[in-house]
Amino acid sequence: MEKMICRILLLLILTSCVSGSFVVNVTQTSYQAEENHNITLEWTFTTNPDRSIKTLNILCGHNTGQNTSVLYRVHEGVEVSESQDAKFSGRVQSDKDALREGRIRLQVSRLRTDDSGLYLCEVNTDDGFSVGRCTASITAADDQLQPQRPTTKPPAESGGMTGFYILMGVFSVIQVIVESRA
Incomplete structure (x- = not known):
């Protein structure tokens, strides 16, 4: 069983590295x-109007380099709020209309300094699999606020990505088990 899980995780990691036709931006x-302000994180992906939303699986997470938390999850087109990490409970709102258009918009409210870090969003559909990444730096209320400004370079990969890929693999293994029993 352990060997099978390792193979599935490896397949997921390799798929995310080589999938080129389906991209999450x-x-x-x-x-x-x-802190105590709000931000709206946004990712886009290509939608296929002929496909059912039931083929849509999304996993958005927050990685601090030390641990990974689930921010938002959609399984077969249905939001799974029970998957959300307690630290984000009641602080993340999704725009369901934007989702139908291929946009994942998550408003994170009442920001905390520990919300700083890497945010990843994995999208898996019949059309492919891809991951988009962005970073957030949340300063203490006493610090001077820096204006939001986009950067042109994508965030550097960190060693903490392993935890996120393991989390994605666990969700995928659970999905395979549930589907095989159905």
Whole structure:
């Protein structure tokens, strides 16, 4: 069983590295804000009007380099709020209308300094699999607020990505098990 899980995780990681036709883009690669304010994270992906939303799987997470938290999850077109990490409970709102248009818009409210870090959004459909990345830097209320401005370079990969890929793999393994029993 362990060997099978390792193979599935490896397949997921390799698929994310080589999938070229289906891409998840970020509208802004870097965010700066002050605690207790709000930000809206946004990713885009190509939609196929002939496809059912039931083939849509999304997993958005927050990685601090030390741990990974689920920010938002959609499984087969249905939002799964139970998957959300408690630290984001009641602070993340999604725009369901934008989702139908191929945009994932998540407003994170009442920001905390520990919301700083890497945000990843994995989208998996019948058309492909891809991950978009952006970073956020949240400063304490006493610090001077820096204006939000996009950067042109994507955020650097960090060693903390391993936790996110393991989390994605676990969700995928659960999905395979559930589908095989159905």
